[in-house]
Amino acid sequence: xxxxxxxxxxxxxxxxxxxxxxxxxxxxxxxxxxxxxxxxxxxxxxxxxxxxxxxxxxxxxxxxxxxxxxxxxxxxxxxxxxxxxxxxxxxxxxxxxxxxxxxxxxxxxxxxxxxxxxxxxxxxxxxxxxxxxxxxxxxxxxxxxxxxxxxxx
Numbered sequence: 653x654x655x656x657x658x659x660x661x662x663x664x665x666x667x668x669x670x671x672x673x674x675x676x677x678x679x680x681x682x683x684x685x686x687x688x689x690x691x692x693x694x695x696x697x698x699x700x701x702x703x704x705x706x707x708x709x710x711x712x713x714x715x716x717x718x719x720x721x722x723x724x725x726x727x728x729x730x731x732x733x734x735x736x737x738x739x740x741x742x743x744x745x746x747x748x749x750x751x752x753x754x755x756x757x758x759x760x761x762x763x764x765x766x767x768x769x770x771x772x773x774x775x776x777x778x779x780x781x782x783x784x785x786x787x788x789x790x791x792x793x794x795x796x797x798x799x800x801x802x803x804x805x
Contacts, residue, residue: 653769653770653773653803653804654802654803654804655769655770655801655802655803656801656802657784657799657800657801657802658799658800658801658802659797659798659799660681660798660799660800661677661681661797661798662795662796662797662798663677663795663796663798664790664793664794664795664796665793665794665796666792666793666794668697668700668704671697671700671701671704672704672708674701674796675701675704675705675708676708678705678785678798679705679708679709681798682759682781682783683781684758684759684781685757685758685759685760685779685780685781686758686759686760686780686781686782686783687759687760687762687765687772687776687780687781687782687783688759688760688761688762688783688784688785689762689765689766689769689772689782689783689784689785689801690702690761690762690763690764690765690785690787691764691766691784691785691786691787692786692787692788692789693789694736695789696787696788696789696794697787697794698763698787699732699734699763701785701787701796702730702732702761705730705759705761706727706728706730706732709728709729709730710727710728723735723737723738723747724747724749724752726752726757728756729756729757729758729759730757730758730759730760730761731749731752731753731757731759731760731761732760732761732763733747733749733760733761733762733763733765734763734764735747735762735763735764735765735768736763736764738764738768741768741771744768744771745771749772749775749776750775750776753776760776760780766784769782769801769803770803773803781800782800782801782802782803783798783799783800783801784797784798784799784801785797785798785799786799
């Protein structure tokens with residue numbers, strides 16, 4: 653599987669309050685339906701970003717829960733998966749992500765999904781747009797790098 657990245661945008665923020673404007677800009681860049689793979693160390697803010705994004709699109713509701721233990725949560729038009737504990741392709745396939753997808757799903761956020769991008773593409777195919785959002789911690793600030801992914805065989 654060939655995967656190429658094309659960097660689109662970089663943001664630097666130094667407080668959680670700035671996440672709202674980042675999510676507004678992000679929502680304009682994401683072509684739906686989409687898979688957004690979130691990459692960053694533990695505690696970088698991946699789940700916090702998804703919660704803020706969900707709050708933004710749901711009119712302020714804060715119902716997004718971390719999928720760390722459930723692995724996958726469906727939040728209206730969003731699916732949020734956390735693959736931190738998934739170590740093999742076989743474990744990934746048993747998640748059956750396509751079962752969470754219907755015509756109402758707009759975005760699938762996948763934490764720790766970079767190593768499974770080929771399997772994600774095999775499951776969801778070319779109807780989805782693929783993105784990578786890298787979150788890096790820099791002292792008290794965060795850097796967010798948003799890239800389009802071109803996935804193909």
